[in-house]
Amino acid sequence: MARFVIRRLLQSAVVLLGVTLVVFLLLQLVPGDPVRVALGTRFDPQTYEALRARAGLDQPLVVQYFDYLRRALTGDLGVSFRSGRPVTAIVLERLPATLSLAVTAVVFAMLIAFPLGIVSAIRSGSLVDHAARVFSQFGVSVPDFWMGIMGILLFSGVLGWLPPSGYVALTEDPGRWASHVALPAATVGLVTASILTRFIRSSMLEVLSEDYVRTAEAKGLRTRVVVLRHVLRNALIPVVTVVAVQLASLLGGVIVIEVLFAWPGIGRLTYDAVAARDYPVLQGAVLLVAALFLLVNLLVDILYARLDPRITVK
Amino acid sequence: MSAQQVNREGQVRRALSALRRDPLALTGSLVLAVLVVVGVGGSWLAPSGINEVDVDRMLQAPSWAHPFGTDELGRDVLSRVMVAARVSLQVGLVSVGIALAVGVTLGLFAGYYRGWLDNVLMRCMDVLFAFPVLLLAVAIVAVLGPGLTTAMVAIGVVYTPIFARVTRAGVLSVREQVFVRAAVSVGASDLRIMRRHVLPNIAAPLIVQTSLSLAFAILSEAALSFLGLGVQPPDPAWGRMLFDGRGFVTEAWWLGFFPGAAIFLTVLAFNLVGDALRDVLDPRQLTVSEARRSTA
Numbered sequence: 001m002a003r004f005v006i007r008r009l010l011q012s013a014v015v016l017l018g019v020t021l022v023v024f025l026l027l028q029l030v031p032g033d034p035v036r037v038a039l040g041t042r043f044d045p046q047t048y049e050a051l052r053a054r055a056g057l058d059q060p061l062v063v064q065y066f067d068y069l070r071r072a073l074t075g076d077l078g079v080s081f082r083s084g085r086p087v088t089a090i091v092l093e094r095l096p097a098t099l100s101l102a103v104t105a106v107v108f109a110m111l112i113a114f115p116l117g118i119v120s121a122i123r124s125g126s127l128v129d130h131a132a133r134v135f136s137q138f139g140v141s142v143p144d145f146w147m148g149i150m151g152i153l154l155f156s157g158v159l160g161w162l163p164p165s166g167y168v169a170l171t172e173d174p175g176r177w178a179s180h181v182a183l184p185a186a187t188v189g190l191v192t193a194s195i196l197t198r199f200i201r202s203s204m205l206e207v208l209s210e211d212y213v214r215t216a217e218a219k220g221l222r223t224r225v226v227v228l229r230h231v232l233r234n235a236l237i238p239v240v241t242v243v244a245v246q247l248a249s250l251l252g253g254v255i256v257i258e259v260l261f262a263w264p265g266i267g268r269l270t271y272d273a274v275a276a277r278d279y280p281v282l283q284g285a286v287l288l289v290a291a292l293f294l295l296v297n298l299l300v301d302i303l304y305a306r307l308d309p310r311i312t313v314k
Numbered sequence: 315m316s317a318q319q320v321n322r323e324g325q326v327r328r329a330l331s332a333l334r335r336d337p338l339a340l341t342g343s344l345v346l347a348v349l350v351v352v353g354v355g356g357s358w359l360a361p362s363g364i365n366e367v368d369v370d371r372m373l374q375a376p377s378w379a380h381p382f383g384t385d386e387l388g389r390d391v392l393s394r395v396m397v398a399a400r401v402s403l404q405v406g407l408v409s410v411g412i413a414l415a416v417g418v419t420l421g422l423f424a425g426y427y428r429g430w431l432d433n434v435l436m437r438c439m440d441v442l443f444a445f446p447v448l449l450l451a452v453a454i455v456a457v458l459g460p461g462l463t464t465a466m467v468a469i470g471v472v473y474t475p476i477f478a479r480v481t482r483a484g485v486l487s488v489r490e491q492v493f494v495r496a497a498v499s500v501g502a503s504d505l506r507i508m509r510r511h512v513l514p515n516i517a518a519p520l521i522v523q524t525s526l527s528l529a530f531a532i533l534s535e536a537a538l539s540f541l542g543l544g545v546q547p548p549d550p551a552w553g554r555m556l557f558d559g560r561g562f563v564t565e566a567w568w569l570g571f572f573p574g575a576a577i578f579l580t581v582l583a584f585n586l587v588g589d590a591l592r593d594v595l596d597p598r599q600l601t602v603s604e605a606r607r608s609t610a
Contacts, residue, residue, distance in 0.1 A: 014437060015437070015440045015441055015444050016444075018437065018441030018444075019441055019444050021441075022441060022442075022445075026453055026454075026457050029454075029457040029458060030457045031458075031459065137582065137585060138582075140585060141529065141581040141582035141585050143537070143553075143556075143574060143578065143581070145536075145537065145540055145574075146556060146570070146574030146577060146578065149556060149559075149560055149563055149570040150570065150571070150574070152560075152563055152564075153563050153564060153567055153570065156564070157563065157564030157567075249446050255448055255449065255452060255537075255541065256537050256540055256541060259540075259541060270449065270452060271452075271541060274455075274456040274541075274543070277456075279457070282453060282456060286445065286450075286453050289446060290444045290446075290449075293444055293445070293446060294444050
């Protein structure tokens, strides 16, 4: 187990190094001078020189990269070309909004996917099973932003139950936070639920066809006991991975939903940075999300290896 | 005719027959056929010009004259949805084409030569995998500048690793087969072995992956266009139309409904065909129980 953890840690470190290189090179891909492009009509020589020097753009490329890496390791991701504020502070300010949306969406998805996936596997071929399969296919094919627009139309425009957009912090007013998070979380959560339902169903079906389940049934155990004691415990181990990967991808993959619902998270920050050509903020947001994505994947792999010792052997 | 050719033709026949027998896959194929016709002939088939502005008929609800209604500039939504089909198809085909060409080449070399080349190439793919797909595509388009071409390149780049991994996995198993060793022993060059013996034998999972990736590429393009990073106005794209229509969603539902429905139907059709192809061409991807039931 220790060897497995060390190997995964080393692999993640190598990938993270590659991620920093890709993020660093993004700035080099900008046609022309990125600082000049970012300043646009606000150009003045003093600001220009100060920003170039602060971003280290007056140094050779290799020096720039190692400097970027050294600063990134100490939590310094540069300063915004627009506001002059530290990128790390800007990005971290937006993290709670994204986290609250992603966690709510995953909880919402699990509340739908677990009962639906389990029942559709146990009653394979039934009406519930067909409904679950239609729901899964619908979820993986529907654009989440379209569902969001339709949600706004129905729940805000027609019924007037929920606000169409905006954000209130959970710590500020939990009730208003809940009403604001409901639509975006349900939009993202339904898509996530369809993926989870598909996975839980197939994982359950696989375990249901195992010999030890047949043995348990042959012993005369009640279906409920077989399902709870023998099937669920084994079928849900791989589901842990999928839930965590979904959560990780939501941390960086809800740009469109955050833009649609004016949700001030990392996705919205990325969008604003693109519109303002604020490249250091864009780089910071992308780096943070990729690092979080890697960290969650690493933790899941270790957790998975703890739950299923066969993984370390493989 | 060689045994391999017979096998390949058998696979194609099985795939076509499966598409015909599966009602869902057949429906998906028909939707795609309509989409291709609309995509190719959209400009001629559309009832109105896509940029015909008429303020007298702005935000009109669906009617016989305008079955999908009109937008805030009085343009016919049906015509714009039809012409935008070409954009989606074009982005899907070109970006998946890029991912397929680059990913398959990298996967072939990594799997065939293994060793340090395999390590370097696959670690590079791991790095690309570390980014959420849309985030990386947005970042690439942001630095290269918005537009159709950069959107296609960006989507192509983010889908390259999956093709590289699928190809490498296939190559690793095929390169140990007797017919590959026989080709080596008669002095065939590495490139010839890869092209004539390895590639045709890993075609099945690649066809499946291509079909499913087309669906995701179209979704990604719609998302990029929704963010204003894809097709630029006044050219129509489904994602862009949704973005433009979101401000009028409560007073003109059709602006949000029809372009989104077009994306949904297209992606659903690709997914249905992809799933059917996977069941026939790549049964290893089925779960054990699904496989048992399908052979029962």
